[in-house]
Amino acid sequence: MTRFLRAGFLLAGVLSYHPALAGDFQDDLRARRARVTQQLGPQTMLILWSAPVRVYSLDVDYEYRQDSNLYYLTGIDQEDTILVLMPGNLTHKEILFIRPKDPVREHWQGKVLSKDEATDRSGIATVYLQNEFEPFVEAMFSRNPRRFSRDASALEYEAFFKALERGEGQLALVSLPKPGLAEALGPNLEFANRLKERFFGFTLRDATKTLAELRQIKTPYEQKILERSVEISNEAHLAGMRACRPGAYEYEVEAAIEYVYKAKGALGWGYPSIVASGPNATVLHYTKSTRKMEHGDLLLVDAAASYQYLTGDITRTYPVDGTFTPIQKEIYQIVFRAQQEARRVAVAGKKTSDVHAKTVDVIKEGLLKLGLITDASGDQYRTWYTHGAVHFIGMDVHDVGDSEKPLAPGMAFVIEPGIYVREGALENLPKTPENTAFIEKVRPAYEKYRNIGIRIEDSFLLTEGGLKCLSETVPRTIEAIETFMQSPH
Template sequence: MKKLISAIFVLSIIFSGISQAGFSQVSALSRSRRPSSDASTASVIKAAPPAPKFTDAERQAELAARRAAAAKRMPPNSILLLFSAETRNYAGDVDFYYRQENNLYYLTNLKQKGSVLIIRKAGENVSEYLFVPKRDPSRETWNGKMYSNEDASRISGIRTIIDAAELSKFVEALETKEAFKSSGGVEIGGGITDLLFLLPNGDSDEIGNAEYASESGYAARFKDYNIRNARPIFDELRQIKSPYEIKLLQHAIDITIEAQMRSMAAVGSSKWEYEVHAEVDYTFRKRNADYWGYPSIVGGGPNATTLHYDESQGRIIPGQLLLMDVGAEYDHYSADITRTYPVNGKFSKEQAEIYQIVYDAQEAVAKVAKPGVPFSRLQAEALSVIENGLFRLGLITKKDGRQARRWFMHGLGHWLGMNVHDVGRYGVPLAPGMVFTNEPGIYIREDALEYLPDTPENREFISKIRPAFEKYKNIGVRIEDDLLVTDGGIEWMSKKLPRSIPDIEAFMAAASREITASPLKPE
């Protein structure tokens, strides 16, 4: 659902008291809420809990287990090479925010540019090596502290560290099938037949060709080896989250819940989408998120019918809906939560009718989701509920599986983890530890009928649905939650955020007293 671009955080200066509270208090508070300056009254906006803490031993054990699992999937007499992400230029001498390559981070937790992980498997014997840039005081003056060898070992748990300046010497030794010996006496033996790199999945893999261009260049140098793509190894491993990973992902979700709550509280006193967007960026920074997992979508009225609307330049108009699709990233794990709610705090009849269909589709998916169920079953369940709802409202004339796709044109969801659209196969049954998004939607774009081919079938369709279309046009609704597959079913990781029509209306009535936006002048 999300376009993968980079941008710079916009810092908001909107401050208000944030404290822990239970949503069970919303109904009472909506009737008797005192001004937010009264510290004796608990806030209905849930502040994200403290970030999870891990000892060095816990982190090292987690990373060692991941590396062991990766090595188990390597063929005998092979070497896996994982390179750091390349720096991406923004403009001139300004670079984008640096983000480490996911799979290298998954196995090492190292954020240092220029780091390279080598895992060598000789028979069943596995050895691990890190090439890390040597600390350079002149570079540190400009860009901050680099890892010492001790830092790299403490973070990753890998004991053998080699100066990254010797990487080219190691590559030359690989090319000639000779053993490598570093200036510090570290030896990496020969006898290797297979090399594993992160590589594009063919010429048509545009994202892979862009992200792994450097790896492709290295792989092309080795003519006398079996070159293998390492991505399937990580696609399999990362699809099942460990308890350690789930704690990190839950924290990203908790930060996102707070950002959504603040936005719901501020929308009634805002005049522009960017003002509500600012609440998201403010919360992400205040709660120490690394960044966003994808550019935030804040779309009001007709803008809510554009799936990847990320401009945040429209007016906030009472009586319209606002769609908020946002996700914080924390320690490389991204949340992905969408809420659609009324600017004035109350759904109109037409808005509620569309919203309830989407809500019911979400509920239907959650009821059937459990280990052993294929992802395609979830998609079919959501489409069935939406199709029945659209037919009932007169927005389609047939339950043929095609007409409904005019208003629900995307998939039910996707895997979630280190990428917002995380790696993993969709043809495998659900299993404990998988995390996916449950995000049905309906989008009635005002020009949707204008671009249908002029055929007798389409003319008849347009004629029959026109009254309902005029009634519901410009309504866009998506509801998205993050679900963890458990042994017995699923857990709603984003359950603290109001979702039903009554809960949203009650929450907004209470929360709107806690945050008041101050629009910029002039408009």
């Protein structure tokens, strides 16, 4: 999956629950909350809301996908959930608000967690009901805990109250709308503004970065789950390759891939599958999967499962009939070499931009040799290589994290160079004398390679021992791909 360079976007997935790892999971959740708590400080109240239910059509909803940050800290994938962290509290530093049990609704929509079950799942001892949230917050910001509960003690919340008195309280929220983005005022900010109108002594703090930095370094537990997630995706890719043949439709390959997700307990994708044959391979996020594949086509498959809220990201491009044409090989080898050489750059201490830069060097050199660019010193290569090579993976396929930070053990990311000789790429260049000359010179090469789109993408984990490729088992070399595609299955 290739990332828009500026904006991210939300992708859905679903949870599957494995009791065998349950204890590890709760330990990990506790440790995650402890790290957030430490960074927030005693003057702060952090509030995190669950993701809203989204309507598919009329009275049918989309499958529910929990907000990544809320899931990261609670492990709860139920709607109407709110997490409050108050690091300064004496005993109840973590408080969960959940929807009430309702037998009628549960008959229609399924079981709702009881308070005890929410505690078992999250490891959070203090659980209140959803309708107690606003009274609780009001009691806290008015420094009058009895407004919430008659036996509440002011001592419990003293650190936060003192901070409010000094005017140093902080209300920490995540995913506040960024200035300049054309988003509506988010519900978080509306909530904060309403509180500000009524109470004093605190400022707003954006905790998005705090959470992103924690999520950027995968814990040993997360690494284990991510590895399993990618294993499932590897198997799915092999199934897709087996289902691919001239005369079959793209959706048949997609079905073979997604069957494996479900059969292996992943229950869903980390992002919509891209199964793009022939000219469709030049469309970065082609998701229709309706074309019939023909002899001579390449098929680009970019797909990965979401397993327990962790997703890898893998792309392979292979010939539908099992044999690359010489012309396809020429492009493939450039992309392959770009990834190989970039892998060697991806060591602790380097930045993701260093890894990307290596792919650019190799691709420029290759494009120049093929006549698709006339000058390797400038930006001509961007006509054919249109995205970045590296992004983090994790709970979100384009996961959060600071790309300015040097690579470090625990970071998980992809390296995904690509070349796309797409229809109209030359015609759509701005009409400058420079471009006119460029177009004239590269047109023969463009005609030769047109409609070829090739991307190679693998999921990596940086460990103390070096770079570990999690998707190594999916054939990547021309030889391995041809052998696999031509073997009887």
